[in-house]
Amino acid sequence: MSKFLIIDGNSLMYRAYFALPDLMNSEGMHTNAIYGFSMMLLKLLEEEKPDYIAIAFDKKASTFRHKEYSAYKGTRQSMPEELIEQVDILKDVINAFNIKTIEIEGFEADDIIGTVSKIASESGMDVLIVTGDRDALQLVSANVKVKICKKGITQMDEYDEKAVFEKYEVTPLQFIDLKGLMGDKSDNIPGVPNIGEKTAIKLVKEFGSIENLLMNTDKLKGKIKENVENNAELAVLSKRLATIERNVPIDIDLNEYAVKNYDVNKLTELFEKLEFSSLISDLKDDSRDTKDIKEWPVRDFTYVKNVLGKFDVLSLYPFIYDGKIKAVSFACGDGSFFVEIDDYDNFKLLNNDKLTLIGHDLKDFLVNISYCGIELNCKILDTAIMTYLLNPSESNYDISRVLKKYLKEDLQNIDDIVGKGRNKKSYDDIDKKLLVDYMCSAASNLSKLKDKLMSFIKEMEMEDLLKNVEIPLIEVLKSMEVYGFTLDKDVLRSISKEIDEKTDKIVKDIYDAAGYEFNINSTKQLSEFLFDKLNLPAIKKTKTGYSTDMEVLAELIPYNDIVGEIIEYRQLMKLKSTYIDGFIPIMDENNRVHSTFKQTVAATGRISSTEPNLQNIPVREEFGRRIRKAFVSSYEDGLIISADYSQIELRVLAHLSEDEKLIESFLNNEDIHLRTASEVFKVSKEEVTSEMRRRAKAVNFGIVYGISDYGLSKDLKISRKEAKEYIDNYFDRYKGVKNYIDSIVKFAKENGYVTTILNRRRYIPEINSKNFNQRSFGERMAMNTPIQGSAADIIKMSMVKVYNELKERGLKSRLILQVHDELIIDTHPDEVEIVKELLKSIMENIIKLKVPLVVDIGQGKNWYDAK
DNA sequence: CTGTTCACG
DNA sequence: ACGTACGTGAACAGA
Numbered sequence A: 001m002s003k004f005l006i007i008d009g010n011s012l013m014y015r016a017y018f019a020l021p022d023l024m025n026s027e028g029m030h031t032n033a034i035y036g037f038s039m040m041l042l043k044l045l046e047e048e049k050p051d052y053i054a055i056a057f058d059k060k061a062s063t064f065r066h067k068e069y070s071a072y073k074g075t076r077q078s079m080p081e082e083l084i085e086q087v088d089i090l091k092d093v094i095n096a097f098n099i100k101t102i103e104i105e106g107f108e109a110d111d112i113i114g115t116v117s118k119i120a121s122e123s124g125m126d127v128l129i130v131t132g133d134r135d136a137l138q139l140v141s142a143n144v145k146v147k148i149c150k151k152g153i154t155q156m157d158e159y160d161e162k163a164v165f166e167k168y169e170v171t172p173l174q175f176i177d178l179k180g181l182m183g184d185k186s187d188n189i190p191g192v193p194n195i196g197e198k199t200a201i202k203l204v205k206e207f208g209s210i211e212n213l214l215m216n217t218d219k220l221k222g223k224i225k226e227n228v229e230n231n232a233e234l235a236v237l238s239k240r241l242a243t244i245e246r247n248v249p250i251d252i253d254l255n256e257y258a259v260k261n262y263d264v265n266k267l268t269e270l271f272e273k274l275e276f277s278s279l280i281s282d283l284k285d286d287s288r289d290t291k292d293i294k295e296w297p298v299r300d301f302t303y304v305k306n307v308l309g310k311f312d313v314l315s316l317y318p319f320i321y322d323g324k325i326k327a328v329s330f331a332c333g334d335g336s337f338f339v340e341i342d343d344y345d346n347f348k349l350l351n352n353d354k355l356t357l358i359g360h361d362l363k364d365f366l367v368n369i370s371y372c373g374i375e376l377n378c379k380i381l382d383t384a385i386m387t388y389l390l391n392p393s394e395s396n397y398d399i400s401r402v403l404k405k406y407l408k409e410d411l412q413n414i415d416d417i418v419g420k421g422r423n424k425k426s427y428d429d430i431d432k433k434l435l436v437d438y439m440c441s442a443a444s445n446l447s448k449l450k451d452k453l454m455s456f457i458k459e460m461e462m463e464d465l466l467k468n469v470e471i472p473l474i475e476v477l478k479s480m481e482v483y484g485f486t487l488d489k490d491v492l493r494s495i496s497k498e499i500d501e502k503t504d505k506i507v508k509d510i511y512d513a514a515g516y517e518f519n520i521n522s523t524k525q526l527s528e529f530l531f532d533k534l535n536l537p538a539i540k541k542t543k544t545g546y547s548t549d550m551e552v553l554a555e556l557i558p559y560n561d562i563v564g565e566i567i568e569y570r571q572l573m574k575l576k577s578t579y580i581d582g583f584i585p586i587m588d589e590n591n592r593v594h595s596t597f598k599q600t601v602a603a604t605g606r607i608s609s610t611e612p613n614l615q616n617i618p619v620r621e622e623f624g625r626r627i628r629k630a631f632v633s634s635y636e637d638g639l640i641i642s643a644d645y646s647q648i649e650l651r652v653l654a655h656l657s658e659d660e661k662l663i664e665s666f667l668n669n670e671d672i673h674l675r676t677a678s679e680v681f682k683v684s685k686e687e688v689t690s691e692m693r694r695r696a697k698a699v700n701f702g703i704v705y706g707i708s709d710y711g712l713s714k715d716l717k718i719s720r721k722e723a724k725e726y727i728d729n730y731f732d733r734y735k736g737v738k739n740y741i742d743s744i745v746k747f748a749k750e751n752g753y754v755t756t757i758l759n760r761r762r763y764i765p766e767i768n769s770k771n772f773n774q775r776s777f778g779e780r781m782a783m784n785t786p787i788q789g790s791a792a793d794i795i796k797m798s799m800v801k802v803y804n805e806l807k808e809r810g811l812k813s814r815l816i817l818q819v820h821d822e823l824i825i826d827t828h829p830d831e832v833e834i835v836k837e838l839l840k841s842i843m844e845n846i847i848k849l850k851v852p853l854v855v856d857i858g859q860g861k862n863w864y865d866a867k
Numbered sequence B: 001c002t003g004t005t006c007a008c009g
Numbered sequence C: 001a002c003g004t005a006c007g008t009g010a011a012c013a014g015a
Helices: A009-019 A032-048 A064-068 A081-096 A109-122 A134-139 A161-168 A174-182 A197-207 A210-215 A222-230 A232-242 A264-274 A277-282 A287-295 A301-308 A344-350 A362-370 A383-390 A399-407 A414-418 A432-459 A463-483 A489-514 A523-533 A550-559 A562-580 A622-630 A648-657 A660-667 A672-680 A690-705 A709-716 A720-733 A735-751 A772-808 A829-845
Strands: A003-008 A052-057 A100-103 A126-131 A144-149 A156-159 A313-321 A324-332 A335-340 A356-359 A379-382 A485-487 A596-598 A608-610 A639-645 A753-755 A761-763 A814-818 A822-827 A855-860
Touching (some): A003 A009, A003 A032, A009 A081, A009 A144, A032 A277, A109 A134, A156 A161, A174 A210, A222 A232, A264 A301, A432 A463, A463 A772, A463 A814, A523 A562, A550 A562, A639 A829, A648 A690, A648 A772, A690 A772, A735 A772, A772 A822, A772 A829, A829 A855
Parallel strands (some): A003 A052
Antiparallel strands (some): A144 A156, A596 A608, A639 A822
16 A cells, blocks of 8 residues: 655744754754754654655635634744744755645645545545644554654654554544644634643543533533633634544645655755765665666766765776866666766765775776875775686776676677777767766676675685785785985986987997997997908807897907997987986976785786886895986985895795705804705805806706706806706705706696785696697796795785785875896885884784794985995 | 887886 | 897887
8 A cells, every 4th residue: 555654844844943953064054953854854764764745834824723823823932043044945855856846825734635635545645744743643543644743854653543542542533633622832723721641631531532521511510511612612612623634625646656766966965065974875775866867977076975874885997087087987786876076085985994895906096096186994805806816817807798798798898989099089078978988888797797806716715815904915016116215316417418418429339330320329320330340250149130149249248349338228218218218207396106006917916117127226236236326315314224034035945945955054043055055066155166156056046947957057058958957957956956846847737827925826828738839838838927926915915014014003104016036115204113013924924934024224315325 | 000129027 | 050148218210
């Protein structure tokens, strides 16, 4: 059966006004009545779920009761100023709820309610009347109930016939007689003097009605008899005044009062103006909204505000164009909508620690809004990273590819919508329909994608890696990017000048030697000069001609002095173009450069750094190393502190292989290359020469890279036979390593993948190739990936912990860079000692291996000095 | 847009 | 007989 909810607007408005403290918004407007009324309305809609609803209001003109009795409601004070100013807004709110109000000239809300409830109940509906006034109890019948506010605004008593009788020992209709006898102070209904509730109930119970009482006054005694007899007319008038009119002449179509969706935009806007933030978040869990989303997916932020509070998991897909977030699509499950972004502050709506945001490459978005000062505290999940963990060798993790692969969803390519290169469209020229469709499809699939990926991740036992390392790392990398690394422009300029002077002279020398000018940077023109003009021996060929790389040039040095100058020119040009000319234009107003760290690029699990790449700043050659003098702290008198893992890859190898000798070396904190030299060359440690140590070091590198005699021979410029001897000797002495390498290759051949300490996985399809090169490549990957990847796991764990520790302790120092085995902290001068202790204790104890992890710390006013 | 070279771990 | 050491990114040249 349908349910008609009818509300006494005036009564509830007064009720809210008096029950609540004097609330005001920042404009000084009183809001308590609107607030209380809205709260009651929301609660009623949610609890009662009516099919029809109406709110009745008094009409200001005098009512028929005043005509009969001029003193009617005479004691009532006029409406307070603070309530009057709320009435119109309250009606706007009701309007935004899409609820119709009823007001009729000359009648009170009570009478409208009486009439409408009669019509509704006669047409077979259940009626629920909500009011603060007990008078309404007279309207109760078999299918009409009344709810009356008890205390405050949220507590209500519901009355049906039985409840009325239990409470007042009379029927609903006799309630009128009761009131006629008792009178009503608030309505200024006189009643019979000296008859209160007790006597009135007794009389109504005995006589049934006022009329019957007046006919039988002889049965009364004493003072009561006297009062009733002397006030018979008053009693009749009081009864008439107390009787709610149920036949107000109105033409009403009940269907007009069917419950509609409220106008979320308007309502949110009003609540925002009134500053009812808690109510905005109460506009929630309304399935009607999801329906709206599907019907019309373009929204504005007012709408978003309402919707976002409702969900504890939301998918988000941003459209970042020219470095700005132009639009975002939100989804809950597969319901989604699109919003254009005019004000980044709107993203603060996502600041909710109960919310989980699902995104694909969320860091891009988080970094972007962070540059505008917006930091979110919601939980995050990233489907791009999840996809990367499932297979870190993919060339890219574009959403369209991923959806195609895991959900068989076809998404139009974003490049087809936006255009590429010189065909890139201006934002306004983009086909909005296509963009909205693309973004909503992306967002609405993320949740399903997440579920699918998560089931695979659990299957592969990578949930810990995802949740404890990769996901927390997003915020760490974000912070590193946004904070940036401060550069000293003067240092760069002075090195630049030095390079210019040197190269000017070198270029002249080379042109003199050639007898003509050419582009020394061109491999082709340089090889013409070297191999045609100078007739030097061409040692190596490339696909396109003769090679002129470092290895070749080094061999040509003895033939002609100019070769040395070419080498120097190359080095200097590299430094200038990449690290000086490349850096100066990307420094911001605080002299900082902001790299982008890529979490889904390196197949081994490492992170990579781009634009600029801060992970390949020169260090090996002294001249290039001076570039590091330009990398300084952002703090006045601050320090750059560098903490690097000593021999982390060989330690990981010792752990994984459980090789006794290797473990022993690390337990005894030996010089690892010296020890290897003594083993490989079968001499005592005292007899190891520096050349032997150098070669042993190369052997160790070779082991880590997946050794081959050819590679080693080339690196050490020795014969393959000799290289093979080194390797054989090594494996003879380090049997555990040999066993490990054999078993990991075997594992890879059988399973098609290898794993790291944290169960990170890399597939190696090449390992079973019939092509020798491919297969060998696969074998080397099988050997190298668990080592390089486990080292990556370890430093990633350290990054998360170092970042969190600095944050929790409220330190000003910041983790600003990771270079695979090294963390760089921009350190506040007051925090040097604590940062050093913190780094060492966290990094060395982040995981317990079969060998200790050792961290070396360096400090200085710049990165150069921190080594 | 690919190839070469070279910067780092 | 095979002919690469593992993992990255940027600048430049020359189609």
